[in-house]
Amino acid sequence: MDNEELTAGLFRPEDAEGVAKLFTEVYGDAYPAKIVYDPKGLVEAFERRDQIPIVVRTPDDRVVGYSSLFRAAPDRGVYEKGNGAVLSDFRNAGVMGKIFQYVGRVVPGMEGVKAFFGEPVCNHVYIQKAALANLPFVETALEVDLMPAEAYDKEKSASGRVATLLMFITVVGNSHVIHVPDMYAPYLEYIYEGLDDKRSFAPSVADFPVSERTRIDTMIYDSARVARLAVHEAGGDFSSALASQEERVLRRDVEVVQVWLKLSWPWVGKAAGLLSRKGYFFGGVLPQWFGQDGLLMQKTISRPNWEGIHVFSERAKRIREFVETDWRQSQG
Structure with missing residues (x-):
């Protein structure tokens, strides 16, 4: 036809x-x-x-x-x-x-x-x-x-x-401040250079706010064996709150756990560093995800199927390189 x-x-x-x-x-x-x-x-x-x-x-x-x-x-x-x-x-x-x-x-x-x-x-x-x-x-x-x-x-x-x-x-622009974790500064610089919206940047150097309580919404997709953790607030109890949610999702036999963090937090670098030490690795940027931008981090239970990943553009190939490099570093 x-x-x-x-x-x-x-x-x-x-x-x-x-x-x-x-x-x-x-x-x-x-x-x-x-x-x-x-x-x-x-x-x-x-x-x-x-x-x-x-x-x-x-x-x-x-x-x-x-x-x-x-x-x-x-x-x-x-x-x-x-x-x-x-x-x-x-x-x-x-x-x-x-x-x-x-x-x-x-x-x-x-x-x-x-x-x-x-x-x-x-x-x-x-x-x-x-x-x-x-x-x-x-x-x-x-x-x-x-x-x-x-x-x-x-x-x-x-x-x-x-x-x-x-x-x-x-569709609707939303200029705001991104706090950049030092560990991901080169990756974020590259990704944001090509974004179709304006951002300003500051280093992420603050510690978790002690008075803030962590709030995580967890979604589990049983047929895909994927869990997604949306971190709406991250406070001094972030480590224990994350461990509790991880224990819950791993009982459901998931293969992939994603965590969404807010790049608007001055302490997002602390959260990303803690996740990295627990085997999570860089995924990329999620524009306007929480109204302001999010950071995707992820962990796979088995070795990722790197050989099965085919990307077309040069930009996508660079992002794939960032992700695999950080995965290798997360493996120790």
Whole structure:
């Protein structure tokens, strides 16, 4: 089918069954974001604006491509563009490009969207190339071993767990001060040089505020075997609070633990140093994640699948180098 016969547009409730069928054909029942298999739940999430799906249709309204913007950060104005699928017969029809072009035309005018990001998988570079060719994404982080290999069994495209690349677009600027941990100063300098928004910088030299109590929100994704710890406040009890959450998530047989810290804290360097001593390593920058920027740190229970990480741009290759270098240092 010619590319011109395909149309990209905002999701309609009548597309929901077609979305479920598309993901079943591409991934079987193994895709971690189970909402794509739930037509009623997807429609309800769309009506709440928790999900803003975009679909590509044939002239007879068959859904052959899908991606969605959905809330994925502590700040509700930061949306992820993800959960992508393209029917195998249409892989060379420019389907993902049509979705990216539609996002570029429509999303900047949507009320309440401060920033959005893509999370393309790194078992191939197809989606990375399409994203960068169609939208001014800026790569800022690499999530190692985020996705389970089983999600790609049907298409036989992964040799192990799959990393994802984080790339952001600022919609509403938010200039603020970033406190730079000395251990990551060269990495952050490189990443921020290319960011599409303004920041100012100060060294992170303060100690934890003794009077502050640590507050961590923990999310566990059992199907992906991933835990994410959003640290909203870090005080003098950070070490013990972190240990308590780690014990909880490791009982759930997770393979990956991510920790999100606030780069707006003057003491973020203390938190990053403590995590590094516990085997966590650098992931990158999360623009506007908490309203202000976040720092991603991560730990894998098994050796990361470095050989399975394929990135396209020179910038992404540098970030991958930072991440692997810090992982090696974290291993002692």
